[in-house]
Amino acid sequence: MNNYEYINSESLVKELQDKSNGQPIEELIQEAIRLWLQLQSQAEIKSFRGKLKWEGDLDAMREDQ
Secondary structure, eight states: OOOOOOOOOHHHHHHHHHTTTTOOHHHHHHHHHHHHHHHHHHHHHHTTTTTSOOOSOHHHHHHHO
16 A cells, blocks of 8 residues: 555644544544545445335334334
8 A cells, every 4th residue: 555645734633643643644544534435435325315216015014113
């Protein structure tokens, strides 16, 4: 894996460090990337809203429980 050094905003780095409780910057960046990817996945799922056809009887399914 490559070592990227693209953070050029000192104010962002300072704010990140202030709110991190001493967590290493590398871990914080990895966490931010994971969160961003998770949000992108959620956005993809949300794009299906109202576009999928439902087949089934919800009332019958509820009675089965």
